[in-house]
Amino acid sequence: MSEEQKIPTKEELIAFFAEQVEVKRAQLELQKISTELAVAKAEELKALAFIAQMTNPTQQPIPQSQEDGDPIHHTITQEDLDNNPELAAEGVKVGDEILIPSNIPQQETPAKKLKKK
Helix, strand or coil: CCCCCCCCCHHHHHHHHHHHHHHHHHHHHHHHHHHHHHHHHHHHHHHHHHHHHHHCCCCCCCCCCHHHCCCEEEECCHHHHHHCHHHHHCCCCCCCEEEECCCCCCCCCCCCCCCCC
8 A cells, every 4th residue: 555545543543533622622712712702892892881971971862853864763563564465575574674764755635626516
């Protein structure tokens, strides 16, 4: 047999797998540390935001009028799907968030004329 086709021995395989186990343990430990760091940073950011709000309170933003054209955020309910089957046909599901234009032009209904007798 040539050098390229050499079949590893049992001891070589065991040594290889033992090395891989050590590598995976180190990766797992690194992942745990990274997760703990991310949680600590998030908690720090939350605390800083709370402190900033306490030291510099601002008024709550006044909701903008629907007349200025900003869309309205709406979460789809089962009632919405029951009343609008075309939404379900488009693949919209309960819990999906959609934007509803706030300045939908209203169709004018023609005024009814009274008949004189």
